[in-house]
Amino acid sequence: MQWKSQLHSLKAYQPGKTMEDVKEQFNLDKVVKLASNENPFGCSPSVGEYISSALTAHAIYPDGYAKQLRMKVADLLSVEPQQLLFGNGSDEVIQMISRALLTPGKSTVMATPTFPQYKHNAVVEGAEVREIPLDEAGKHQLGKMLAAIDETTAVVWLCSPNNPTGEYIRNHELLEFMDHVPSHVLVVLDEAYYEYVTAEDYYDSIKLLDKYPQLLVTRTFSKAYGLAGFRVGYGVGHPDVIGKLEPIREPFNNNSLGQGAAAAAVDDQEFISHCREQNRKGLQQFYDFCEQHGLNYMKSQANFILIDFGVSGDEVFHYLMSKGYIVRSGQALGYPEAVRVTVGSPEQNEELISLMKEFLVVSKGV
Numbered sequence: 001m002q003w004k005s006q007l008h009s010l011k012a013y014q015p016g017k018t019m020e021d022v023k024e025q026f027n028l029d030k031v032v033k034l035a036s037n038e039n040p041f042g043c044s045p046s047v048g049e050y051i052s053s054a055l056t057a058h059a060i061y062p063d064g065y066a067k068q069l070r071m072k073v074a075d076l077l078s079v080e081p082q083q084l085l086f087g088n089g090s091d092e093v094i095q096m097i098s099r100a101l102l103t104p105g106k107s108t109v110m111a112t113p114t115f116p117q118y119k120h121n122a123v124v125e126g127a128e129v130r131e132i133p134l135d136e137a138g139k140h141q142l143g144k145m146l147a148a149i150d151e152t153t154a155v156v157w158l159c160s161p162n163n164p165t166g167e168y169i170r171n172h173e174l175l176e177f178m179d180h181v182p183s184h185v186l187v188v189l190d191e192a193y194y195e196y197v198t199a200e201d202y203y204d205s206i207k208l209l210d211k212y213p214q215l216l217v218t219r220t221f222s223k224a225y226g227l228a229g230f231r232v233g234y235g236v237g238h239p240d241v242i243g244k245l246e247p248i249r250e251p252f253n254n255n256s257l258g259q260g261a262a263a264a265a266v267d268d269q270e271f272i273s274h275c276r277e278q279n280r281k282g283l284q285q286f287y288d289f290c291e292q293h294g295l296n297y298m299k300s301q302a303n304f305i306l307i308d309f310g311v312s313g314d315e316v317f318h319y320l321m322s323k324g325y326i327v328r329s330g331q332a333l334g335y336p337e338a339v340r341v342t343v344g345s346p347e348q349n350e351e352l353i354s355l356m357k358e359f360l361v362v363s364k365g366v
């Protein structure tokens with residue numbers, strides 16, 4: 001068989017241990033997963049109401065235009081329905097963009113470390129990947145990213161807040177960048193954690209779409225909306241850009257229940273505000289812990305925090321897992337001495353912090 005040569009260097013996605021696996025392995029009654037930046041408060045009660053009342057005919061294909069959801073999101077963002085592209089998670093939007101624009105001979109620019117799917121999809125398409133290291137504070141170096149663009153560059157990926165650092169691009173930085181990007185480049189601004197942002201100098205990406213038709217914003221229902229299991233994400237952009245991407249989308253890429261659940265979730269913005277507030281408080285619990293113990297960390301605009309323990313992240317990860325808390329080791333995230341922790345409920349945060357304190361005592365005799 002004549003596989004694309006670049007596939008030989010790619011690994012399949014390695015799912016972490018399930019909560020059931022961990023329960024069994026360590027003989028635990030309770031396991032908490034704070035590893036994938038899901039919402040510890042679940043989702044809006046309105047989603048539950050929708051699911052229990054859904055008279056969805058399961059023998060019938062979903063609405064391939066996701067009209068109800070499209071109208072709700074268009075209304076929420078004050079954009080036209082034809083400015084939206086729905087994906088099976090924003091993962092699929094990233095895949096569609098890559099499929100549409102990247103080929104051998106093209107290049108794509110992104111930060112590193114950042115969300116790995118930009119690179120993964122670019123490699124699948126055979127494009128050259130240009131990775132620009134984040135600065136020490138975990139921020140995109142936009143000037144260097146600009147300098148990496150040439151006539152072969154088809155897509156630039158910006159992740160703000162960035163996974164795994166939680167850092168964000170400031171309004172003036174984004175404007176400066178957009179003013180200088182050549183017009184043949186699509187700039188994808190991944191805002192998977194948008195709903196958690198509270199920084200005052202964060203930009204209004206949707207408003208910027210009027211000024212910059214080469215900008216495409218991606219967002220998701222997987223994080224603050226608490227619907228990761230339903231796989232609904234979307235892109236927002238100029239109708240001409242969306243129009244080019246639409247033919248790549250599979251006709252029924254969003255299933256009926258996912259569309260309905262996301263539509264119900266949009267209606268409950270109070271839930272989102274509540275989660276944003278809780279998340280701020282949760283982050284503060286972790287900041288306080290880091291300050292008290294002299295640990296380096298990055299201030300986050302997302303629902304996770306990267307904490308540097310000064311020892312192997314795997315070691316911290318294994319210790320916490322053996323006690324029933326699953327976090328992400330920074331080893332595979334480009335921060336080998338850190339762990340990335342999803343902010344949980346106040347009780348979960350407290351319990352996790354006391355286990356981290358225990359780890360410090362065990363590992364360093366602090």
Ligand SMILES: Cc1ncc(COP(=O)(O)O)c(C=O)c1O
Binds near residue numbers: 090192228
């Ligand atoms: C920055 C970023 N973008 C996109 C995604 C993909 O999210 P989903 O496919 O669930 O919408 C994630 C998930 O972790 C993420 O962290």
